[in-house]
Amino acid sequence: MLRKHLYLFSLAVLPVMICSGMVYSVLALYFSHLGASTGEIGLIYTTGATAGALAGPHLGRLADRYGRKPVILGAMLGFLAIFLGYASMRQVELAFLIQAVEGAAWAALGTAASAMVADLAPPAERGWAMGVYDRTWFIGWIIGPSFGGFIAEHLGFRCTFLAAGSLLLLGIGLLSLVPEPRRSPESSGGS
Numbered sequence: 049m050l051r052k053h054l055y056l057f058s059l060a061v062l063p064v065m066i067c068s069g070m071v072y073s074v075l076a077l078y079f080s081h082l083g084a085s086t087g088e089i090g091l092i093y094t095t096g097a098t099a100g101a102l103a104g105p106h107l108g109r110l111a112d113r114y115g116r117k118p119v120i121l122g123a124m125l126g127f128l129a130i131f132l133g134y135a136s137m138r139q140v141e142l143a144f145l146i147q148a149v150e151g152a153a154w155a156a157l158g159t160a161a162s163a164m165v166a167d168l169a170p171p172a173e174r175g176w177a178m179g180v181y182d183r184t185w186f187i188g189w190i191i192g193p194s195f196g197g198f199i200a201e202h203l204g205f206r207c208t209f210l211a212a213g214s215l216l217l218l219g220i221g222l223l224s225l226v227p228e229p230r231r232s233p234e235s236s237g238g239s
Contacts, residue, residue: 050229054168054177057226058184061120061161063219064127065185067212069192071131074200074208081205082140092143099151100158107152108159116167117228119160124220126153128213135209167229 079089111119126149133146161181169177199208 050168050170053226053229054165054180056222057161057164057168058181060219060222060226061157061181062184062188063215063222064124064157065188066192066195067127067131067188067216069189070196070199070208070212070215071134071192073193073196074205075134077200078134078205079140079143082137082143084140084143088140092140092147095144096147096151096154099148100155101151103152104155104159107156108163111156111160111163115228116160116164117223117226119156120164121220121223123153123156123160124216124223126150126156128216128220131209131213131216135206135213164229 076089079092080086084092107119130146130150130153133142133149137143137146162178165177165181166174196208196212199211
């Protein structure tokens with residue numbers, strides 16, 4: 049049963065990874081199209097990474113307290129808002145705010161999803177389970193960049209972000225089918 053839930057969870061996260069591949073393959077070009085300099089693009093990405101670094105431990109604590117699924121769902125909904133934000137953005141200055149939210153969404157997904165995988169797998173199979181889950185990231189990044197580049201080239205940047213947001217709804221639907229795993233005392237950390 050746990051393996052079935054692990055595969056279903058990985059399938060739920062796959063659209064997020066495809067979307068991220070779609071978006072990140074063209075995002076710097078989009079920022080440049082909106083008038084950002086190369087230095088500004090670097091600062092935009094730095095803003096996202098800084099927000100993620102600051103938010104990660106707090107979001108991990110929320111996943112321990114309230115469960116993995118609510119935090120993962122919050123991250124997915126955050127990505128949906130982010131992609132819609134990119135699609136509607138007219139000034140590159142807004143990218144700093146969107147990237148800050150995106151950094152927090154990545155931190156939420158990274159911490160809560162890793163914890164969920166650990167909860168879904170028996171201790172002796174956690175490395176294998178993490179490998180199955182990590183494969184999802186790679187598959188998404190195999191599919192996403194080509195798909196995103198194709199859409200951006202033929203339909204435009206904004207269509208790429210809207211397509212990513214639409215695809216993300218599939219992941220949110222699949223996540224609703226994954227039960228919140230019961231955590232063992234060792235994975236709860238006694239807190």
